[in-house]
Structure formats: C-alpha cells, structure tokens
Amino acid sequence: MLFLCLLFALVYMFASEIFGQMRWFKWIDERKEQFKNVIVTPFTRNKKQLDILKRVGMIIFILSLSMLLLLVVKNVVYKVVPFGKTNAAAELLKYEKERIANPKVPIVTYTLTYQYTDKDGTLYKTKKNVSSATYNRYKGKRFIPIMYRKNLPYDTFIENRSMGEFISPLFSVPTFIFACVGYLVFFLIKKYVEVWGIPFIRTD
Structure with missing residues (x-):
C-alpha cells in the first residue's frame, strides 16, 4: 500500500x-x-x-x-563492510531472465537461484535478483562466489569481481526508483x- x-x-x-x-x-x-x-x-x-x-x-x-x-x-x-561475513562457493541451480512492461519500454530482470552450506554444514537455498553484468558473467557456470553474514547465514551477497558488476547496478530500475x-x-x-x-x- x-x-x-x-x-x-x-x-x-x-x-x-x-x-x-x-x-x-x-x-x-x-x-x-x-x-x-x-x-x-x-x-x-x-x-x-x-x-x-x-x-x-x-x-x-x-x-x-x-x-x-x-x-x-x-x-x-x-555488503561493503569487510568483517562479519564468511566467503563460500554456492552452487548455481537456476538462471532466470524475464522481460516485463511493454516492448517500447523494455525492463529486464535477472535472477539467480543457488544453494550453499555454512561452516556448520547447514544447507541454504537462495533466489536473488542480480545485475545484467553479474547474470552474464555466471550464466552457464556451476558455482558463484558469495559471502554470507556469520550471525545470519541466509543473508547472502554475491561478490563483485569486475568493474561491470559495480557499475551495472547504478543504472538499474531499482536504483532509479x-x-x-x-x-x-x-x-x-x-x-x-x-x-x-x-x-x-x-x-x-
């Protein structure tokens, strides 16, 4: 509302x-x-x-x-603070690219679904919206580098490893909103x- x-x-x-x-x-x-x-x-x-x-x-x-x-x-x-997080390699399960709105004003959303285990061996599954640069970088790959918060393992962040991954979110629809x-x-x-x-x- x-x-x-x-x-x-x-x-x-x-x-x-x-x-x-x-x-x-x-x-x-x-x-x-x-x-x-x-x-x-x-x-x-x-x-x-x-x-x-x-x-x-x-x-x-x-x-x-x-x-x-x-x-x-x-x-x-x-995501920016360097402490309080643990690195992990997540297994990619699904890649989704969806075009919404009308053809004259196309809006494309990118989603990755992945699973990972924390240091205690507990399995987590996450579906996360990503930028086009991140989607194109990891599409077709089996694993993706992530970070999760130590006290909240289900709260994850995908590591940015290229300049495009840093810049792309700045021009996304959510950023504009x-x-x-x-x-x-x-x-x-x-x-x-x-x-x-x-x-x-x-x-x-």
Missing part, C-alpha cells in the same frame, strides 16, 4: 511538471482538489487542528519513506521546513 502511494505521488509530481498546463490535467487537478476538500472539510472549522493534521501526516509520510531508504542503505553497508524516493524525501523535508520550520524546535 505504501509503495502504491509512493508510486502515485511520484507519477503525479512529474506529470504536473510536464502536463501541468494541459486541459485534461487541469481537469484531473480540479477533481483532486474537490476530493481533498471533502476529506478536510470536517477540520476546516478548526484551523489549528487542520494544521496539526497536515504536520503529523507529513512527518509520518517522510519517516515511512526514510525507513525504506534506510533498509537499502543497511544492505549496502552490510530509490533515487526518486530520495529526491522526494529531500523535497518533502525542504517543504516542511519552509512551511512549519524544524520539528520540535520552537521559533519566535
């Missing part, structure tokens, strides 16, 4: 910049304002209550998006500070 709200917000924000002056978009914008008026009408009698509702709603939305970004940052940190999320968080925080100031800090 949060993802759908985020997607709608991003689409509307970019659409307003491109189609803001077009008649059909103005009609949509008018319907949006009418719907918003229906929602906020019960609070209009008390402006202070309405202002509090707006502030709380904005803070909750910003925190929700920030939590999403923190999860991504956490995974990147776990998270970059948009980061921009949206920055935009909302800036807007909040402009309207209400820094939270929990009173200004005269």
Whole structure:
C-alpha cells in the first residue's frame, strides 16, 4: 500500500511538471482538489487542528519513506563492510531472465537461484535478483562466489569481481526508483521546513 502511494505521488509530481498546463490535467487537478476538500472539510472549522493534521501526516509520510531508504542503505553497508561475513562457493541451480512492461519500454530482470552450506554444514537455498553484468558473467557456470553474514547465514551477497558488476547496478530500475524516493524525501523535508520550520524546535 505504501509503495502504491509512493508510486502515485511520484507519477503525479512529474506529470504536473510536464502536463501541468494541459486541459485534461487541469481537469484531473480540479477533481483532486474537490476530493481533498471533502476529506478536510470536517477540520476546516478548526484551523489549528487542520494544521496539526497536515504536520503529523507529513512527518509520518517522510519517516515511512526514510525507513525504506534506510533498509537499502543497511544492505549496502552490510555488503561493503569487510568483517562479519564468511566467503563460500554456492552452487548455481537456476538462471532466470524475464522481460516485463511493454516492448517500447523494455525492463529486464535477472535472477539467480543457488544453494550453499555454512561452516556448520547447514544447507541454504537462495533466489536473488542480480545485475545484467553479474547474470552474464555466471550464466552457464556451476558455482558463484558469495559471502554470507556469520550471525545470519541466509543473508547472502554475491561478490563483485569486475568493474561491470559495480557499475551495472547504478543504472538499474531499482536504483532509479530509490533515487526518486530520495529526491522526494529531500523535497518533502525542504517543504516542511519552509512551511512549519524544524520539528520540535520552537521559533519566535
């Protein structure tokens, strides 16, 4: 649900910049304002209550998006930090390449399924989305070098052994989406500070 709200917000924000002056978009914008008026009408009698509702709603939305970004940052940190992980050779079981969306805007996803054993001999099986460079490098091969966290063996990372494997994820669809999320968080925080100031800090 949060993802759908985020997607709608991003689409509307970019659409307003491109189609803001077009008649059909103005009609949509008018319907949006009418719907918003229906929602906020019960609070209009008390402006202070309405202002509090707006502030709380904005803070909750910003925190929700920030939590999403923190999860991504956490995974990147776990992969980059050199300690707390164990190297292993995983056996590749399946290679998947899937094309989604329409032919005019092709989006291709790459997935590798592999299994490995930890130092205690426990077998784990993982299905992981990878970049095109990683997929092409290991397609048809039997083993792939991985790292797993010592305290969470099921949490794995594929070792990058070429420049392409480092660069390819930067131009992927997920990276673009998270970059948009980061921009949206920055935009909302800036807007909040402009309207209400820094939270929990009173200004005269």
